[in-house]
Amino acid sequence: MVFMNILVCLKQILDPEVPARDFRIDRAKREAERGAGNLVTNIFCENALEMALQFRERTGNAKIAALSYGPATAEESLRKALAMKADTATLVVNDGNSNPDPYTVAVVLAAAAKKLGGFDLILVGREAGDWGAGQTGGLLAEELGVPCISFVDSIEARGNLPRIRRQTDWGYEVFEAEPPLVLTITNHEHNVPRIPKVRDVMMSYRQPLTKWTIDDLGIDAAAARAGNTYYEVADLAIPQKETHCEFVSGDTPEEQAEAFAKCLAQIAGGM
Amino acid sequence: MNEIVICLFASGGFDKAAQGLIGAARGLSEYTGAQLHAFIFGTEAGELVSEVARFVDKVVVADQSATTEYAPESCLNALAQLTKDARIVLLSNDIYSQEIAPRLAHRLRGSAVGDGVGVDTQNGVVRVTRQVYGGKAEAVIELKRSPAVVWLRSRSFEPAPARASAGEIIGAALDIKPDTRIRVVERKREESGTARLEDARIIVSGGRGIGGPEPFSNELQPLADLLGAQMAATRAACDAGWVPPTWQVGQTGKKVAPELYLAIAVSGASQHLAGISEAKNIAAINTDAEAPIFKHCRFGVVGDYRKLVPLIRERLEPVCK
Numbered sequence: 098m099v100f101m102n103i104l105v106c107l108k109q110i111l112d113p114e115v116p117a118r119d120f121r122i123d124r125a126k127r128e129a130e131r132g133a134g135n136l137v138t139n140i141f142c143e144n145a146l147e148m149a150l151q152f153r154e155r156t157g158n159a160k161i162a163a164l165s166y167g168p169a170t171a172e173e174s175l176r177k178a179l180a181m182k183a184d185t186a187t188l189v190v191n192d193g194n195s196n197p198d199p200y201t202v203a204v205v206l207a208a209a210a211k212k213l214g215g216f217d218l219i220l221v222g223r224e225a226g227d228w229g230a231g232q233t234g235g236l237l238a239e240e241l242g243v244p245c246i247s248f249v250d251s252i253e254a255r256g257n258l259p260r261i262r263r264q265t266d267w268g269y270e271v272f273e274a275e276p277p278l279v280l281t282i283t284n285h286e287h288n289v290p291r292i293p294k295v296r297d298v299m300m301s302y303r304q305p306l307t308k309w310t311i312d313d314l315g316i317d318a319a320a321a322r323a324g325n326t327y328y329e330v331a332d333l334a335i336p337q338k339e340t341h342c343e344f345v346s347g348d349t350p351e352e353q354a355e356a357f358a359k360c361l362a363q364i365a366g367g368m
Numbered sequence: 369m370n371e372i373v374i375c376l377f378a379s380g381g382f383d384k385a386a387q388g389l390i391g392a393a394r395g396l397s398e399y400t401g402a403q404l405h406a407f408i409f410g411t412e413a414g415e416l417v418s419e420v421a422r423f424v425d426k427v428v429v430a431d432q433s434a435t436t437e438y439a440p441e442s443c444l445n446a447l448a449q450l451t452k453d454a455r456i457v458l459l460s461n462d463i464y465s466q467e468i469a470p471r472l473a474h475r476l477r478g479s480a481v482g483d484g485v486g487v488d489t490q491n492g493v494v495r496v497t498r499q500v501y502g503g504k505a506e507a508v509i510e511l512k513r514s515p516a517v518v519w520l521r522s523r524s525f526e527p528a529p530a531r532a533s534a535g536e537i538i539g540a541a542l543d544i545k546p547d548t549r550i551r552v553v554e555r556k557r558e559e560s561g562t563a564r565l566e567d568a569r570i571i572v573s574g575g576r577g578i579g580g581p582e583p584f585s586n587e588l589q590p591l592a593d594l595l596g597a598q599m600a601a602t603r604a605a606c607d608a609g610w611v612p613p614t615w616q617v618g619q620t621g622k623k624v625a626p627e628l629y630l631a632i633a634v635s636g637a638s639q640h641l642a643g644i645s646e647a648k649n650i651a652a653i654n655t656d657a658e659a660p661i662f663k664h665c666r667f668g669v670v671g672d673y674r675k676l677v678p679l680i681r682e683r684l685e686p687v688c689k
Contacts, residue, residue, distance in 0.1 A: 113638065231483070235467065235474070266379075266463050268555075286609035328510060331509065332508040333506070344668055353669050361595065365596075
């Protein structure tokens with residue numbers, strides 16, 4: 098049986114749904130201010146966990162480990178993963194650069210994955226809803242020396258060879274692949290994350306959760322804490338864009354439709 | 369050997385993405401004085417080669433059957449050999465390019481960054497401008513290692529004029545062992561992909577407020593047909609399974625740049641807006657006058673699309689026929 102040991106990497110981020118009018122940045126730190134915004138698990142990471150859970154439900158006996166590299170608050174994302182029924186949770190506490198570059202993240206995750214050991218499938222989100230670099234999966238695969246398939250939306254176990262489907266610009270591609278393997282996961286109607294039961298949420302706080310520091314991983318700790326040997330954010334700003342929306346007038350839907358159709362025809366015809 | 373290299377996957381032909389990528393690369397090569405080379409992958413590379421040669425110093429064609437159909441591992445191996453002396457490698461933002469770029473940077477001991485809307489060099493350091501936080505902010509990223517591997521929203525860049533004389537076309541002998549660990553066993557093109565959404569001039573898009581799959585086919589599609597438009601949708605509509613995932617526009621879907629983007633029952637979550645920031649004109653139909661989408665619109669109408677769309681179609685019919 099393939100994929101007995103699944104690792105799902107999770108990133109905690111500032112809620113991407115914070116509306117633009119409440120969004121502030123700290124220009125000196127070159128990061129968003131948290132403000133009143135919630136911290137949430139990146140949606141594609143939750144899609145990845147959901148896929149792992151469904152794979153286990155179909156095949157019976159895979160073990161699912163959740164792993165996060167982040168600040169102390171990232172424990173919340175891991176508790177939620179446990180509530181969704183991941184088997185184990187490990188947090189590598191980031192006490193360095195709070196916005197490490199993707200290479201640093203990959204080095205830390207790869208070292209933690211090796212220390213946990215024995216994974217034949219590693220799932221990560223295709224990108225995060227904050228910085229959206231879209232590099233963790235690919236760099237992690239290189240660090241581990243294994244193949245990577247990106248934008249995957251389903252995994253099917255057929256005998257000993259899993260079939261992995263990924264989205265393309267035109268449609269999809271299906272792969273047969275031998276473990277071990279890194280997949281980056283995208284959203285699909287079948288991997289919308291489940292809502293954990295209240296009881297499981299409460300139970301998750303009684304479950305063990307492993308915490309490591311950068312120093313526990315046998316990597317260059319100073320470089321990992323600096324988190325900027327690959328790239329650095331030189332500037333961060335909120336672009337000023339102003340558009341004035343002209344609402345078409347009309348007392349009835351018929352009049353509104355008339356005016357709106359005119360505007361549409363004008364632009365469509367003027368091209 | 370300090371050339372700037374562009375890497376194209378041929379399936380899109382000489383489209384806006386290829387032209388914009390060449391435009392961005394020409395800007396950099398003229399500024400730095402570096403030679404400009406191009407690598408082209410894919411079964412349809414043949415036609416593209418002579419087209420691209422008009423704009424660059426050299427086009428390199430890999431004479432290796434392993435690279436004619438894209439597969440992540442063998443293409444990565446080929447590209448790592450071809451770009452080992454490059455200073456900057458530029459790619460577009462198609463799925464293949466996004467997949468391969470970070471791994472290529474790792475193999476070359478360089479740095480990658482993606483989804484760039486601007487790229488320049490300052491004192492030899494490559495700097496890339498990109499949207500972050502779902503388009504709510506814009507960051508400038510400075511790459512610390514060389515080579516720089518950058519994938520761009522290439523459609524946002526102006527094409528460059530052809531050169532007076534075409535560049536040379538050469539073959540490259542590669543040593544690539546096919547990777548047996550993963551194999552493509554099926555490729556499928558969705559019916560809806562008759563033309564690329566990214567290159568559409570007009571787009572009609574539906575959101576969560578559409579309420580189900582039927583109105584997409586019964587109400588929005590006929591409107592799109594009238595306007596000669598392509599159809600798109602928000603992540604919510606795709607996740608609900610109402611329309612195929614290939615229709616998704618947004619930060620994590622397609623980034624589009626049409627002349628007109630008509631958003632119907634789309635609230636305007638920043639995740640979605642990040643995919644339409646390059647649209648010339650945005651128009652919306654929504655029941656909620658406070659919906660964020662209207663802040664980005666040139667014109668809009670507050671009302672129920674179920675009532676309005678059939679009426680709008682009626683009025684457009686004589687004009688568009």
